[in-house]
Amino acid sequence: MAKTNTEIKARYAMKVSADHKKIWSSFERLLLGSILPIALIITWEIVSQLGWVESYQLPAPTAILARLTELASSGELTQHIYITVYRVFAGFLLGTGIAVIFALLVGFLKKAEYVFDPIIQAFRSIPSLAWVPLFILWMGIGESSKITMIAVGVFFPVYLNLVSGILTVDRKLIEVGRMYQLSLFQQIYRIILPATLPSFLVGLRSGLGLGWMFVVAAELMGASQGLGYLLVLGQNTLAPETILASIILFAIIGKLSDWLLKVLESRLLRWQDRFERGS
Amino acid sequence: MTLVLENISRRFADVDVIKDISLSVEKGEIVGLLGTSGCGKSTLLRAISGLDQDYRGTIAINGQVIQGVHATTGFIFQEPRLLPWLTVQDNITFGIKGKQQAVFDRAKRFIEYVGLTGKENLYPRQLSGGMAQRVAIARALVTSPEILLLDEPFSALDAFTKMQLQDLLLEIWEKYQTTMVLVTHDIDEALYLCDRIVVLRDQPGRIIKTIRVEQQHPRNRGSVEFAHYKTDILNQLDFSQ
CATH class of the missing domain: 3.40.50.300 (P-loop containing nucleotide triphosphate hydrolases)
Known part of the structure; x- marks a missing residue:
């Protein structure tokens, strides 16, 4: 009896230590990732407090934090964040939707490739920001020109990745489908699309990254709200802490949105046989 | 047939x-x-399958x-060719159409049959080569070709x-x-x-010889008769000393 008791205890201890290990390893990861940012912020604060840099050029982290709380307490901040996130999201959806339609056409129909691909590639070689003035001229400085702008940025990575994903589906898997007499539609739905998912998700993530880049460009050109507007405001009022506050918010929200996609990716691709790195 | x-x-x-x-x-x-x-043996098989x-x-x-x-017609390929995004269970039922419960029962029977009970929810990346080929065998058989x-x-x-x-x-x-x-291309396998x-x-x-192996199954992998057949086949293929 005593022996089984000790056995149970030993097993329990093992389980607890395994759980601890798991928690410790994610904590360790967080810790390792925080070393550089924290060191940077501390040095920055010290340097600012000692007056080695002028505060009208580089304000201290505490000053930026003060500016952020000030913006937040007036309720302005939520407005800026909301409008920018809305623009990115709308542009992202629009760009992705159009990219998916064209990629499916070009991926599945050779004729569609001959028709669409040359012109899409030609448009791709235009630096996308060059469209900004034209869009503003056409659509004014309202939401539509900004969302279109972002959609253009999102379109290309999603389109290119999806097309290459479709074109590189393993012929051997298609043959399995043919052996089971799947129709063309079933082949697309049951084999080609799942096989394409990894590259599609890569496209989405880089598309989203470009979406954040383009929202800045669009908001710099003319906006009365948004995080990009805060950049302009900071420049015009000689307030570097406003600019830096905006930059930090871009970093946080951009990272957050990418993290969401990453979570989605690991959910959808848990079947993938991936390279596991050593510690 | x-x-x-x-x-x-x-x-x-x-x-x-x-x-x-x-x-x-x-x-x-x-x-x-x-x-x-x-020598075109796979080419011939692909023609029979209708893939070519x-x-x-x-x-x-x-x-x-x-x-x-x-x-x-069912086909078992050289590689398992499992769909990596489907579990063992879903790979096996890939080719069958029909009601959910009936499909499930049928799959269960074949999973048991090829010795994969308990592995239904694994993904292909989690299988060894032998297990993956068992899944492929079950997938080909489940449609009763x-x-x-x-x-x-x-x-x-x-x-x-x-x-x-x-x-x-x-x-x-x-x-x-x-x-x-x-x-x-394995003579022992063919004889067995x-x-x-x-x-x-x-x-x-081209076909150079047809050999009828009359022995009943299960056969003895090391029988003398097999050795004779094997020598004969090797002669036909110019591999004798």
Whole structure:
């Protein structure tokens, strides 16, 4: 009896230590990732407090934090964040939707490739920001020109990745489908699309990254709200802490949105046989 | 299910790979296509499967000339060719249509049969080569094909797994009397499994000999009779000393 008791205890201890290990390893990861940012912020604060840099050029982290709380307490901040996130999201959806339609056409129909691909590639070689003035001229400085702008940025990575994903589906898997007499539609739905998912998700993530880049460009050109507007405001009022506050918010929200996609990716691709790195 | 091939020829880029091959397979027979690499044995199997339709000649199943993939034909490839995003269970039921519960029961029976109980929810990346090929075997069988085509199905496996799966294949045959056409370059495998061994050689590939193996299953892998057959086949393929 005593022996089984000790056995149970030993097993329990093992389980607890395994759980601890798991928690410790994610904590360790967080810790390792925080070393550089924290060191940077501390040095920055010290340097600012000692007056080695002028505060009208580089304000201290505490000053930026003060500016952020000030913006937040007036309720302005939520407005800026909301409008920018809305623009990115709308542009992202629009760009992705159009990219998916064209990629499916070009991926599945050779004729569609001959028709669409040359012109899409030609448009791709235009630096996308060059469209900004034209869009503003056409659509004014309202939401539509900004969302279109972002959609253009999102379109290309999603389109290119999806097309290459479709074109590189393993012929051997298609043959399995043919052996089971799947129709063309079933082949697309049951084999080609799942096989394409990894590259599609890569496209989405880089598309989203470009979406954040383009929202800045669009908001710099003319906006009365948004995080990009805060950049302009900071420049015009000689307030570097406003600019830096905006930059930090871009970093946080951009990272957050990418993290969401990453979570989605690991959910959808848990079947993938991936390279596991050593510690 | 009888399978009759008449004068099958196949060219790839102006080179004849097989030329005028005729062969008929009886219902329930296991026929081996044996030959060195490049003799066109896989090409012939792909023509029978309907995956390749650019051959000349006619292929008839039960007296009916086929065009394309036939509903009663199953194929086990050299690699498992599992869909990586589907679990073992879903890979096995990939080819069956029908009501959910019936499909589930059927899959369960075959999972048990190939010895994968408890592994239903694993993904292909979590399987060993032998387990993955078991899944492929179950997937091909679950639709109850009347003709099973096998393209070197065990060639990528280790010797022991290979023997296990060969026995599994024979068990299946005992149970369902499935007609099988097996492409292989392994003489021992052909002797152990087949009722008839068709030896192919040269380019374009042609049939040089047909050997009938009369022994009942289960056969002894190390019998003297097998050694005689083996010497004969090696002679035919110019591999004797």
